[in-house]
Amino acid sequence: MTCHTTAAVSSGPFASLIILAGQPNVGKSVLFKRLTGRYATVSNYPGTTVEVTQGEIVLDGRPTLVVDAPGINSLTSMSDDERVTRDLLLTRSPDIVVQVADAKNLARALFLTLQFAEMDAPLVLALNMMDEAERRGVRIDTQRLADMVGIQVVPTIATRGEGVATLVGALAAADVPHLRMTYSPPVEAAIASVTRLLPTHQVGRRGRAVMLLAGDASDIDDLPVAAVAALDEARAALRNELGRPVAHTIAQERWQAVADLVPKVLTRQARPATTWRERIGRWTIDPILGWPILMAVLVLIYKFVGEFGAGTLVDWLEGTVIQGWLLPPIISGLSASSLPPLLQDFLVGEYGLLTMGLSYAIGIVLPIVTTFFIAFGILEDSGYLPRLAVIVNRGFNVLGLNGKAVLPMVLGLGCVTMATMTTRILGTRKERILATLLLALSIPCSAQLGVILAMTAWLTPVGLGLWAAVVMGVLLLVGWLAARVIPGERSDFILELPPLRLPEPGNIALKTVTRVEWYLKEVIPLFLLATVGLFALSYSGILTYVEQAMSPLVQGWLGLPAETSGMFLLGFWRRDYGAVGLFDLARNGQLSPHQVLVSLVVVTLFVPCVATVMMMIKEHGWKVGAAICAFVFPFAFLVGGLVNRLGGF
Amino acid sequence: MRCAMCGYEFDPTALGCHTSCPLSSGCAVVCCPRCGYSTVNPARSRLGEWVARLFGSRREASAATSGCIPLLQLRPGQEARVVSLGDDDSSEALHLSLFGLFPGAPIRLRQTRPMPVVSLGETELALDRVVAAAIQVELV
Ligand SMILES: Nc1nc2c(ncn2[C@@H]2O[C@H](COP(=O)(O)OP(=O)(O)OP(=O)(O)O)[C@@H](O)[C@H]2O)c(=O)[nH]1
Ligand SMILES: [Mg+2]
Numbered sequence: 001m002t003c004h005t006t007a008a009v010s011s012g013p014f015a016s017l018i019i020l021a022g023q024p025n026v027g028k029s030v031l032f033k034r035l036t037g038r039y040a041t042v043s044n045y046p047g048t049t050v051e052v053t054q055g056e057i058v059l060d061g062r063p064t065l066v067v068d069a070p071g072i073n074s075l076t077s078m079s080d081d082e083r084v085t086r087d088l089l090l091t092r093s094p095d096i097v098v099q100v101a102d103a104k105n106l107a108r109a110l111f112l113t114l115q116f117a118e119m120d121a122p123l124v125l126a127l128n129m130m131d132e133a134e135r136r137g138v139r140i141d142t143q144r145l146a147d148m149v150g151i152q153v154v155p156t157i158a159t160r161g162e163g164v165a166t167l168v169g170a171l172a173a174a175d176v177p178h179l180r181m182t183y184s185p186p187v188e189a190a191i192a193s194v195t196r197l198l199p200t201h202q203v204g205r206r207g208r209a210v211m212l213l214a215g216d217a218s219d220i221d222d223l224p225v226a227a228v229a230a231l232d233e234a235r236a237a238l239r240n241e242l243g244r245p246v247a248h249t250i251a252q253e254r255w256q257a258v259a260d261l262v263p264k265v266l267t268r269q270a271r272p273a274t275t276w277r278e279r280i281g282r283w284t285i286d287p288i289l290g291w292p293i294l295m296a297v298l299v300l301i302y303k304f305v306g307e308f309g310a311g312t313l314v315d316w317l318e319g320t321v322i323q324g325w326l327l328p329p330i331i332s333g334l335s336a337s338s339l340p341p342l343l344q345d346f347l348v349g350e351y352g353l354l355t356m357g358l359s360y361a362i363g364i365v366l367p368i369v370t371t372f373f374i375a376f377g378i379l380e381d382s383g384y385l386p387r388l389a390v391i392v393n394r395g396f397n398v399l400g401l402n403g404k405a406v407l408p409m410v411l412g413l414g415c416v417t418m419a420t421m422t423t424r425i426l427g428t429r430k431e432r433i434l435a436t437l438l439l440a441l442s443i444p445c446s447a448q449l450g451v452i453l454a455m456t457a458w459l460t461p462v463g464l465g466l467w468a469a470v471v472m473g474v475l476l477l478v479g480w481l482a483a484r485v486i487p488g489e490r491s492d493f494i495l496e497l498p499p500l501r502l503p504e505p506g507n508i509a510l511k512t513v514t515r516v517e518w519y520l521k522e523v524i525p526l527f528l529l530a531t532v533g534l535f536a537l538s539y540s541g542i543l544t545y546v547e548q549a550m551s552p553l554v555q556g557w558l559g560l561p562a563e564t565s566g567m568f569l570l571g572f573w574r575r576d577y578g579a580v581g582l583f584d585l586a587r588n589g590q591l592s593p594h595q596v597l598v599s600l601v602v603v604t605l606f607v608p609c610v611a612t613v614m615m616m617i618k619e620h621g622w623k624v625g626a627a628i629c630a631f632v633f634p635f636a637f638l639v640g641g642l643v644n645r646l647g648g649f
Numbered sequence: 650m651r652c653a654m655c656g657y658e659f660d661p662t663a664l665g666c667h668t669s670c671p672l673s674s675g676c677a678v679v680c681c682p683r684c685g686y687s688t689v690n691p692a693r694s695r696l697g698e699w700v701a702r703l704f705g706s707r708r709e710a711s712a713a714t715s716g717c718i719p720l721l722q723l724r725p726g727q728e729a730r731v732v733s734l735g736d737d738d739s740s741e742a743l744h745l746s747l748f749g750l751f752p753g754a755p756i757r758l759r760q761t762r763p764m765p766v767v768s769l770g771e772t773e774l775a776l777d778r779v780v781a782a783a784i785q786v787e788l789v
Contacts, residue, residue, distance in 0.1 A: 073747040104771040108749055136771060244738045251746045255754075283703065285775075287762040390775045394763040494748060495775040497766065 015062035016095035018171065021085055023112065024071025025498050026102040027128040029053075030158040032068035035168070039510055052084065059171060067094075073108075075115045075207070076214040076247060089119060093203055096122045096174045098167070103133035103140060103155065106266050110258045113149060114181045118207035122174035125153045126167055131160075132499065137269035145265040150178030159504060180206075181257040187213075187249065190238040197227040213238065214247040281500040284384065290391040297384065301375045302453060309371030310364075310454030310583075318363030327355065342539070351538050351566070357531035360580050361524045365451060370516055372450030377511040381503035386495055395476070409435070412443035416608040419443070420615045434479075436616055437628055440607045441635070442475040448576040452604060455579055458586040458596045470601050470643055526610075530573045534566055557641040558602065560595050561585070568602070572633075574609035594644075602640035607632050650679070654686035661690045720784040721765060723758040728789065731756050735783025748774055756786060 020028045020035075033039055036055025053068040069085040089097065097116055101109030109127070116123050127133075127140060146153040152170035156163030182188065194209040202208065213235055235246060242249050283289045327348070334344050348355045379385060392409075412419035416439050423435045444452055456464045537543040543566065547554075550565040558564075563585060571578020582599050585591050591599065607613055607629055617625035651658050661679045680687040717732050731754045734742040745751065749769045759766040759773065765781035767774055 102771075107770060108772065111747075111749075138771075245743070248738060248743055248746070251743060252751060255746070255749075255751055279704075282759070285760065285763070285766060286703070287760070288699065289703070290763070386775070390764045390766065393775075494745065494777075494780075496748065497773040497775055499773075 016059070016064050017092060018057075018059075018064055018066045018096045018098060019069055019085075019088055019092075019094040020067065020098050020100055021069045021089070021112075021116070022071060022100035023073055023102065023105075023108060025496065026071065026100050027158040028071065028100045029068055031098075031100055031126065031128065031156065031164070031167075032066065034158055034161055034164045036066050039514060052088065057168070059168070064095075072112070074112070074251070075119075076211050076250065089121070090204070090208070094121055096124060096171055098124045098126055098171070100126045100128050100158075102129050103127040104129060104136055104138050106138070106140060107255075107258050107262050110261055111254055113177070114179070114254055114257060115207065117149065117177040117179050117181070118210060119204035120176055120207065121204065123149075123151045123177050124167070124170050124174050125149070125151055126158075126163070127153060127155045128158050130155045130163070131157045135272070135275075137271045139267045139269065141265045141267075148179060148261065148264065151175050181254065183250065183253050186238060186241045187246075187253065190234050190246075193234050194231060197230055210250060214250050215245075277500050281383075281387070281497075284387045284500070285390045285497070290387075294388065294391055297379070301372075301379075302456075304375050305368065305371045305450050306453045306457055309368045309450070310457055313367035313371065314364050314454070317367050318359060322359045322363045327359070330354065345539070346535060349535070351531060351535040353528060353531060353535070356534075357528045360531075360577075360584065361527050364454075364580050364583060365527075365576065366516070366519075368450045368454045369519055370512065372453070373512045373515045374508060377508040377515075378503045380511075381501065381507060383498040383500045386497050389495055390497070409439065409443055412439045416440070416443055417611045417615045420612060420619060423619070433620060433624055433628075436620065436624075437631070438475060438479055440612060440616065440628055441478060441605055441632055442471050444575065444604060444608070448574070448579065448608060451576040451579040451583065452600065455583050455586065455596065455600050458591070459593055459600075463593050463597045466643075467597055467600055467604070470639065471604055474605065474639060526573060527577055530570050530577055534569060537569070538566075553637060557637065557644070558598050559644045560599055561590055563590065564599055567599070571603050571606050572610075575603050575606045576609075578603040578606065598640050598644045601643050602636045605632065605636035605639060650690065652681035652684060652686055653688055655681060655684040657681055657683040659683075717785045717787055719782065720756070720758060720767070720786050721761055721782055723786065725758055725760050728755065728757045729786035730754070730789050732785045732787050735780075735785075741780060745780070748772060750774065750784075755789070756784075 020032055022028055032053065032055065036057055038053065038055035052070070055066050055068075057064050057066055067088065069088055072085045075086050075089070088094070097119070099109070099113060099116055101112070103109075106127075109125070113123070113125060125145075127142065133140070140155070142153045142155055152173055152175065154163050154167045154170050156167060158164070183191065190213055191206065191209045194212055195205050198205045198208055212231055215235060238246050284293050331348050334348060345352065347353050350356070409419070419439055420436055423432045423439070456467065459467065534543070537546065546569070547562045547565045550568070551562060554560050554565050554568070555562060564582065567578050567581030567585070570581050579600070582591065582596070582603065586596050613625060613629060616628055650661055659682055677690050678687050679690045718729075720729070720731075723729055731750065731752050733752055734745055734750070736742060737752060742751075749772055750756065750767070754769055757768045759768055761781075765776045765778060767776060767781070
């Protein structure tokens with residue numbers, strides 16, 4: 001998000017800079033991939049790209065930097081990630097701005113085009129999603145539009161690569177738009193006086209003046225003190241004259257200008273009858289049908305991840321390949337060698353790097369997370385996730401929680417650490433901390449959800465139900481209690497629901513591969529490190545003390561075998577390590593279904609991973625981070641113990 | 650509605666047969682004034698409403714009168730024009746306007762539960778209930 005500022009973009013050896021900008025979820029990242037061959041995450045929900053991605057193309061024989069920017073709805077009133085895009089536009093003065101737009105939403109596209117036009121940068125309009133526009137009976141006279149705005153307008157279907165070549169050709173002929181929208185006389189007068197305050201060499205002075213009047217860009221224009229005073233005066237005078245906030249008037253007048261433009265270029269055929277896709281889209285957010293659909297989705301994911309991934313694949317990879325083919329020769333070779341026993345133990349002992357670290361990481365976790373990433377990718381690209389937010393919103397309302405809190409929670413399913421960052425969108429500090437706490441407490445991220453789901457294979461359906469009920473119950477209880485402390489307030493929670501789309505196998509494959517690579521590179525080393533730590537504890541004998549020290553807790557209170565202490569230690573690093581250790585114990589028949597339930601509840605309630613802890617500290621300070629940890633871990637054991645006492649089945 | 654037996658077109662709300670019946674207020678049965686065939690009035694069935702909505706076969710709006718009404722009082726599927734967002738000078742109103750939701754915009758209510766969903770042109774938005782409840786519209 002904002003930690004990636006414009007400083008991250010340096011044009012270096014590049015001759016020129018092209019920025020892809022436009023509303024969220026219009027296909028900028030797909031187009032970016034088509035142009036540069038570089039992958040930027042693509043999903044069917046708004047806000048996928050929250051930081052800039054760069055790639056390069058060769059244009060007229062010169063290397064050109066292309067930047068995929070986060071989606072924006074306006075240049076003059078924005079959230080943090082939208083500010084990234086605006087700052088890019090203002091501080092880097094791009095050679096060409098490519099506005100990517102959703103053709104079926106021409107009005108919204110032009111609302112932004114008018115603003116880009118004020119920036120005086122060469123602009124090209126890519127009218128993307130032409131296929132969907134056509135299917136809905138929207139026809140656009142692109143030539144007329146091009147003439148009216150004075151720029152190249154290229155219809156594209158990014159997912160199929162249609163129009164991309166034409167777009168590249170149009171870049172060479174990019175023009176500064178000649179369309180200028182005229183505001184009402186008082187606004188124009190104020191713009192004129194503010195423009196005079198700006199340095200004459202600046203490009204896009206009119207655009208900057210409008211931004212300054214709307215009260216947004218004061219953070220970037222280092223105006224001389226006298227000019228700041230004059231600006232404040234002009235803004236206050238205009239507000240008085242208009243009788244309402246300037247930003248509102250400007251937005252309203254822009255919409256009027258758009259309303260004049262649209263009928264000149266857009267014709268609408270009779271909208272075809274409701275398609276099955278739309279109908280199903282409607283059903284997914286239906287107050288009644290939404291639930292069975294959600295259930296069906298969960299069952300399918302479970303079948304795929306829990307049974308196929310964690311069953312069939314793990315059996316084969318871990319059982320047959322690793323335990324059957326790879327390890328035996330290594331173990332026998334090592335024992336025949338003259339290596340010191342310490343080293344042998346380190347490699348193939350109970351907590352050995354190969355026997356535990358690698359076989360957990362590669363044999364168990366990898367197939368599980370891979371299948372889960374596939375399932376999750378399909379969910380993301382289908383556009384189901386925002387609909388899920390609509391369905392579960394009710395539960396949050398019952399809690400008295402602000403509707404905006406739903407989005408970080410749903411995003412938490414992707415990665416809790418990233419979601420902790422998105423709690424920034426919440427209004428008050430209390431809300432942010434509450435959402436962070438709930439995230440840390442009971443939302444498992446995708447990788448962890450995969451392993452946790454796999455664990456449930458050793459639970460009976462009753463046990464699975466109990467686990468889900470306990471975790472939901474905790475979420476509701478803590479949320480409810482916290483909501484008493486933090487009164488809800490009016491929020492401007494708005495969620496755009498993209499149409500349901502058929503996921504593209506290519507994109508799913510790409511996403512899964514990039515995620516698995518991330519997992520292998522960033523998570524597995526941590527995992528191995530944790531194994532080494534556990535080995536060191538065990539070798540030095542400290543582990544026995546720890547197990548003894550934890551035994552009243554683990555054996556007494558939770559009723560679990562002593563070995564699980566080690567797994568909980570792993571769980572402090574990342575919940576999924578803890579879960580996978582438990583998975584192994586359960587598989588070897590060392591845990592009864594009841595014990596699986598108890599241990600699973602404890603691990604699910606743990607803080608997700610060390611990265612989350614660091615993110616919490618970064619976002620809210622170490623006191624809050626420490627307080628959340630100090631609450632979550634004992635609380636997890638407390639609930640686990642209660643389940644042990646009360647949840648017999 | 651149209652009688653399934655004889656095809657006579659009649660207004661079920663204007664039937665006088667229920668006045669003496671103790672169940673009149675809850676009764677959903679109507680009898681055709683011409684042939685006497687009795688059937689269940691689908692407009693009185695919540696389940697029927699729901700099924701009708703699922704398959705997009707919306708029936709005519711129940712005479713919601715002209716003038717300003719709250720958005721959430723529209724029937725699902727009904728179209729209207731936004732009159733006000735509550736406090737039109739609030740930051741929420743500005744935020745909504747960026748999505749094309751501003752006074753004067755045509756709007757269609759999709760559903761109210763579990764969350765209010767509206768569509769504006771080809772844009773579909775889920776709104777916080779408090780925000781949606783403040784929106785006033787007029788029928789077009
Ligand atoms: N039918 C159709 N779908 C498209 C087209 N272009 C993109 N999509 C889909 O639209 C969705 C959004 O694409 P992205 O590239 O992630 O959109 P974005 O503009 O980068 O979105 P943010 O990063 O959230 O701002 C994906 O599901 C794409 O598959 C198109 O031309 N036609
Ligand atoms: Mg993107």
